[in-house]
Amino acid sequence: MDLALLRTFVTVHRAGSFTRAAALLGLSQPAVTSQIRTLERQLGRPLFLRQARGVTPTSIGDELAHRAAPHLDALVEIAETGLDEESGVRTLHLAGPPEFTSLRALPALTPLLSQGLTLRSSFFAGADETLDGLAAGHHDLAIATTRPRGELLTATPLCDEEHVLVASPRWAARLGPQVLRQKGALVLEQLPVVEVHESLPFVARYWAAVFDSSPAASGTVIAPDLRAVLQCAAAGAGLAVLPRYLCEEALERGEVVALLDPPVPPLRTYFLVVRTGTLALPHLTRAHEWLLRAAVDW
Template sequence: MDLALLRTFVTVHRAGSFTRAAALLGLSQPAVTSQIRALERQLGRPLFLRQARGVTPTTIGDELAHRIAPHLDALVEIAEAGLDDDVGSRTLHLAGPPEFTTLRALPALTPLTAQGLALRATFGSAEETLDGLAAGHHDLAITTARPRGGLLAAVPLCDEEHVLIAAPRWAARIGASGGVQARGPTALEQLPVVEVHESLPLISRYWASVFDAKPAASGAVVAPDLRAVLTCVAAGAGLAVLPRYLCEDALDTGEVVALLDPPVPPLRTYFLVVRAGTLALPHIARAHEWLLRAAVDW
């Protein structure tokens, strides 16, 4: 049986789509379709059920994938190990949210550059990041969304605590945590809101988790970068919800104040994501391990 056909089959099985598999393999979609049909003719059985959005493996398709995928991955590992036994002289393409990648991930990976690893970072939303990883544009991705399907493999990296903050003068006006604790979200209705998007994603999540309510205000300042949000809040633009790691220094110096200390603060989980099988590549495996180790202290 042709190994090229099997490789294409496993890629389609993991991707759940001829289109995604074609992008990963560097082939055209008709070429992928033709190879799968050739393999189905050899086996005399259908391997996938075609649907409006992607494909679903048949029972025989699932069985075949589970039997051959580990062996194909092992062949890739052997081939790559022969080409590159060290981390050095390779480039790692990392994708993730701009703030977390800048302040956490890149500094953690920087020591690997002394071993010859080159780093290339791309910033984007969770959807953009996962789509880029699936298409083969990135080697590692950090995202707040856990991917589905067999193409991408995710492990929890760390949790971030979200904090409701404002400049001291706004905190004094509402009585800081005491006022919010006593009156709930009504104590915050007159405060301007600073956010990363018009839909108020961080504010809405915090309000739902802590107050079991929806925010009444709209964004007074909208800037698509959490660091810009922090700067605006410290300058007195209004309240915001930010990850604690991002605003911890500003809290310590008193530039901003936490408006509430809920018993169970809202958390958001970051996931470290790779394409299935790529941890066989030494430079990706090394960076993956390095990030997981660093995240223990995050």
Template sequence: MDLALLRTFVTVHRAGSFTRAAALLGLSQPAVTWQIRTLERQLGRPLFLRRARGVTPTTMGDELAHRAAPHLDALVDIVEAGLDDTSGARTLHLAGPPEFTALRALPALAPLVAQGLAVRSVFAPGTEEALAGLAAGHHDLAITTARPRSGLLASTTLCDEEHVLVAAPRWAGRLGPGVLRHKGPAVLEQWPVIEVHESMPLVSQYWATVFDGRPSASAAVIAPDLRAVLECATAGAGLAVLPRYLCQSALERGEVVALHDPPVPPLRTYLLVARTGTFGLPHIARAHEWLARAAVDW
């Protein structure tokens, strides 16, 4: 059996789509389709059911993926390591959200870097993007906010982050003591909102969790990096919802003010994800363990 066909099959299985697999493999979609059909003819069984959005593996497809994927990953690791490499130095490829990766994960790995580990990071704002790259072998570890659906990826909980509704003092001064608690979010309807995306994921989650509703305003400022959102809020551009770890120093300095203190604040869970079978590689196992231990204090 052609290993190239198996590699394409495993990539489609992990990506859940011929289109995404083609992009990850650097092939055209017709080429991926031809390779899968060729493998199905060789096996005499369908491996995927075609859906309106992507593909779903058949029972045969799931069984083949779970049997073949660990061995293909091991072959890739052997090639990447180099058979005559005796230095022990390896490169860790890490993907994750820009702010969390920059402010928490990468600094936590600094002691390992000092001991010889090389690190290459990719900022992947979306979980789907990070998991697709991990499944295709582009990354060794990925930090996400959703558990992978594939059984070929293993996840470990890192930490929960609390979300805080903040604004600059001049905005906060418009609210009297207890006004937001008694009158609800209607008092904020005319306030400009700063967010990372037009869908306002953080503000919408906060409103749903704390106020049991949806925000009525659209975002006034869109900045796809929470550090930029914090800077805009500090400058007085409007209200924002930010993770506490990111805005805690600004809160302590009085540059922004927490507008509300709900009894149950919204939380977002961060996960550390790896391909199953890759913990046999010391540099991946050690980085995984190091991040998990550091997360205890996060």
């Protein structure tokens, strides 16, 4: 059986689409379709059921994928290990949210530069855009706030991020802890809000977790970077919900104040995501393991 046909088959199985598999393999869609049909003729059985959106593997297709994929991944590892030793330099394309990637992931990976790794990064505010780029082969490794579905991508929990409701000392003094405990969301919704998007994603998530409600406020300042949100909140523009790692130093310096201390603070999980099978690549494995070790202290 032709290994190239098996490689195409496993890629289609993981991608769930001839079109997406073609992009990952650097082939045309007709070429992928032709290879799958050739393999089906050789086996005498259909491997996929064609649907309006993508394909679904048959039971035979699933069985073949589970048997063949580990061996193909092992061959890739052998080939890439040899390439890695010969070239001495490998490039890792990392994608993720701008703030977390800038402040945590990229600094954590810098020790690998002495081992011949070079880094290229791409920033995306939304997890969908990040994961779509990874699935299309534009990135090697991604950090996302949602767990992807399907078999094309494999996700590993990286760390949890605590969210904190903050404002400048001036706003905190005007409110007072007693007022907040008694009236909560009703008082807060009368204040200006600083956020990253008009939909108020951070404030809405905090409101749902702490107050079991949706915020009635609208954004006074919208800045698509949490670092800008922090600076605006510290300058007195309004309240904001921020990851603790991002505002910890500002809290310690008194530039912003935590308005509430809920018994169970809202959390958001970050996932480390790769295309299934690509952890056979040595440079990607090193970066993946390095980030997981670093995240223990996050």
